Amino acid sequence: MTKPAHVNTVIIDTDPGIDDAIAILYALGHAGMNVVAITTVAGNIGLSVTTRNAGRICALAGVDTPVHAGAAAPLGREARPETGIHGNDGLGGVEFPEPAQAPRSHDAVAAMQAILEAHPPHSIDLHCLGPLTNLALLLQHAPAAAARIRRVIAMGGAVDEPGNVGAKAEFNLAHDPQAAALVLAAGLDLTLIPLDATRQLRADATYIAALHATGHTPAIAVAELIEAYFAANSAESRPLHDPCVPLFAQNPQLFRVEERGLAVDVDTGALIPGPLRIKVAMGLDAPALRAALLHGLSS
């Protein structure tokens, strides 16, 4: 494999989650990304399960990336899991090995702070695949460390599209609206990838067959995860929400990004017109990104 010109140093903040698992497997196997930690949050399912799943995903990928457990509940409200889509184990019942090691810590915010302080300023990217609770807590408790983040790429929200947990609300922002409002107002270099873009990147039976045909372990696991995703919904294709985050990091030219004036409705988590100038991915080149994902999972 040719060595990439630039390697992004990344913390993945996540609630795995079927599509989180696909995103993580792509990122862990990509030579252009050095994942230095995975931090977990309650979201698709409870924190103990998302944390175990992060370890299971690392075990399948054959890496010893440290996992740090984070927030067990959103700011000021109770967790509301999505077991209907992701199953009782969060990974749709797909077989994964057990974690090869225990979580490195149970304080994701302290871990993020330590990593940010140990690296040069603006050298760490944060890939947010779940509710934004951990990042909001970092902003509250260690603002100087948060200011050292290079960029945040977050899957969340619905801009012109309908939501998926309400008329306008998308799961990640709706699960912790207070955290979403804090993060969007923080002045970070943030790109939001909302449902408007992620619903365009879809996997169907042909794509599953192509993943199986590679014969590579991560690609086969992803094929099985997408098959499990279908079990929750009889549609002909399913959106790959969270993989858009690492795909955007490595292939920004395959996304159409606009700047929108937005705010977060702190009751519902919906994005509404407002004063915050936010970069949002509103379109993408789906065939090219599907090919990039397939290639990344099988090389």
Ligand code: BDR
């Ligand atoms: C988001 O919510 C979760 O169910 C998915 O993992 C994704 O992060 C999509 O709205």
Ligand code: CA
């Ligand atoms: Ca997720």
